[in-house]
Amino acid sequence: MVVISAGHSLYRRPETMDLLLAGEGRLVYDTIGLFSAERIVALRERHQVEVLGRGDL
Numbered sequence: 001m002v003v004i005s006a007g008h009s010l011y012r013r014p015e016t017m018d019l020l021l022a023g024e025g026r027l028v029y030d031t032i033g034l035f036s037a038e039r040i041v042a043l044r045e046r047h048q049v050e051v052l053g054r055g056d057l
Contacts, residue, residue, distance in 0.1 A: 002047075005031045021046060
């Protein structure tokens with residue numbers, strides 16, 4: 001399980017996204033809307049992704 005609950009600059013780096021995409025089968029919670037719609041689509045190809053507070057997803 002991965003929970004994003006703070007907007008640290010580390011989470012915004014491409015390397016962090018690469019690490020998330022390297023794994024599979026995780027549950028990813030974005031509680032602050034950090035990920036863009038495009039990143040969420042990419043993550044959903046490998047993980048279950050839940051985003052709080054975004055009605056557009």
